[in-house]
Amino acid sequence: MREQISSASRVVVKVGSSSLTTPQGVIDVDRVDALVDVLAARRRTGTQIVLVSSGAIAAGLGPLGLSARPRDLATQQAAASVGQGVLVARYTSSFARYGLRVGQVLLTADDMMRRSHHANAQRTLSRLLELGIMPVVNENDTVATDEIRFGDNDRLAALVAHLIHADALVLLSDVDALYDGPPSRAGSSRLAEVRGPDDLVGVELGKNGAAVGTGGMVTKVQAARIATGAGVPVVLTAAAHAAQALAGADVGTFFHPGGRHPGTRLLWLAHATTGRGRITLDEGAVEAVVTRRKSLLPAGVVSVEGDFAAGDPVDLCGPRGRVVARGLVNFDAGEIPGLMGRSTRELASTLGPEYERELIHRDDIVILESHS
Numbered sequence: 338m339r340e341q342i343s344s345a346s347r348v349v350v351k352v353g354s355s356s357l358t359t360p361q362g363v364i365d366v367d368r369v370d371a372l373v374d375v376l377a378a379r380r381r382t383g384t385q386i387v388l389v390s391s392g393a394i395a396a397g398l399g400p401l402g403l404s405a406r407p408r409d410l411a412t413q414q415a416a417a418s419v420g421q422g423v424l425v426a427r428y429t430s431s432f433a434r435y436g437l438r439v440g441q442v443l444l445t446a447d448d449m450m451r452r453s454h455h456a457n458a459q460r461t462l463s464r465l466l467e468l469g470i471m472p473v474v475n476e477n478d479t480v481a482t483d484e485i486r487f488g489d490n491d492r493l494a495a496l497v498a499h500l501i502h503a504d505a506l507v508l509l510s511d512v513d514a515l516y517d518g519p520p521s522r523a524g525s526s527r528l529a530e531v532r533g534p535d536d537l538v539g540v541e542l543g544k545n546g547a548a549v550g551t552g553g554m555v556t557k558v559q560a561a562r563i564a565t566g567a568g569v570p571v572v573l574t575a576a577a578h579a580a581q582a583l584a585g586a587d588v589g590t591f592f593h594p595g596g597r598h599p600g601t602r603l604l605w606l607a608h609a610t611t612g613r614g615r616i617t618l619d620e621g622a623v624e625a626v627v628t629r630r631k632s633l634l635p636a637g638v639v640s641v642e643g644d645f646a647a648g649d650p651v652d653l654c655g656p657r658g659r660v661v662a663r664g665l666v667n668f669d670a671g672e673i674p675g676l677m678g679r680s681t682r683e684l685a686s687t688l689g690p691e692y693e694r695e696l697i698h699r700d701d702i703v704i705l706e707s708h709s
């Protein structure tokens with residue numbers, strides 16, 4: 338199965354902040370060069386690689402005179418603004434040693450969901466790869482607010498892997514594998530492979546990562562779930578083992594791919610976002626949406642909560658409040674009370690033909706796992 342990594346012709350490699358920067362908040366040039374050596378060698382074999390690199394915030398700390406990762410979003414964004422430039426400059430000169438050119442791609446969570454942005458990101462990344470450029474992706478930290486932020490690049494990397502139809506995802510961190518408990522605890526042992534959710538039962542995942550990282554193991558395992566759920570195999574290991582991981586050696590943790598290939602937007606909806614509001618459905622609408630996979634019509638809605646706009650993700654709940662699905666809604670929250678419980682035909686005849694549309698189209702609904 339590890340051959341899936343060694344034979345992959347398109348690979349997404351994600352590297353965490355702690356593997357690129359020093360605790361003093363500056364770039365560790367030797368470690369960046371060592372990673373670039375490995376990626377350039379793989380590139381020479383004809384493999385296309387997209388690098389998803391964290392480290393903007395961490396690399397901005399030193400230049401801003403900060404001794405630790407700031408807590409407030411605005412200062413984090415300022416650090417990211419300074420650090421991203423430094424980071425990409427470093428990659429540019431490091432890849433130039435091999436005659437390779439770098440293209441910076443900054444993405445937000447929204448770019449992964451909204452149809453037009455999503456198609457744009459896909460087109461740009463494909464063109465960069467065709468041109469032989471090494472795309473270096475990061476979250477667009479300076480514009481992402483708390484609610485719409487991924488906050489970690491692990492899940493972003495999984496969505497990028499799906500977006501560009503990658504054959505493999507390699508997650509590089511400061512820890513050499515997933516362990517069944519905190520790696521610092523005596524007796525914790527490495528998981529060489531994960532075949533499915535059952536293999537993760539009882540595994541303790543630390544939320545907090547290294548001082549400069551975010552998300553810890555939780556977001557890495559979520560990322561592995563997103564990618565494998567989209568049919569992409571994943572290896573998680575330390576940046577120092579990148580060469581062996583790419584060669585298919587028995588290092589780190591290998592996550593076996595599943596067979597499904599849902600659209601990236603729906604993957605994003607299911608795993609990487611939270612609803613901006615809640616729409617409660619009657620039993621008939623739950624049955625239609627969850628069991629028969631129909632669109633949600635205003636007639637089946639009994640209440641609405643939250644302040645969302647058309648296009649936002651919202652949670653769909655059954656009559657007893659259980660969340661059963663999530664979808665991208667076609668109306669603003671304020672419009673829905675006037676539409677609830679009414680048939681689309683009646684709405685069209687009283688309010689106009691533009692009201693004949695569904696509240697949420699079935700292509701924009703994802704059934705949450707426990708109900709599928």
Ligand SMILES: Nc1ncnc2c1ncn2[C@@H]1O[C@H](COP(=O)(O)OP(=O)(O)O)[C@@H](O)[C@H]1O
Nearest residue numbers: 353354355510512516543546547550551553554
């Ligand atoms: N079960 C576990 N197995 C491996 N590492 C774990 C586990 N639980 C928590 N961790 C911690 O997660 C950290 C990696 O997360 P993070 O610092 O966010 O990485 P990165 O900056 O590379 O994205 C490791 O340093 C490790 O101590």
Ligand SMILES: N[C@@H](CCC(=O)OP(=O)(O)O)C(=O)O
Nearest residue numbers: 354391392393394489490551
């Ligand atoms: N966009 C942020 C990424 C933060 C992040 O995901 O960090 P990490 O857990 O080190 O991968 C940055 O560049 O600092």
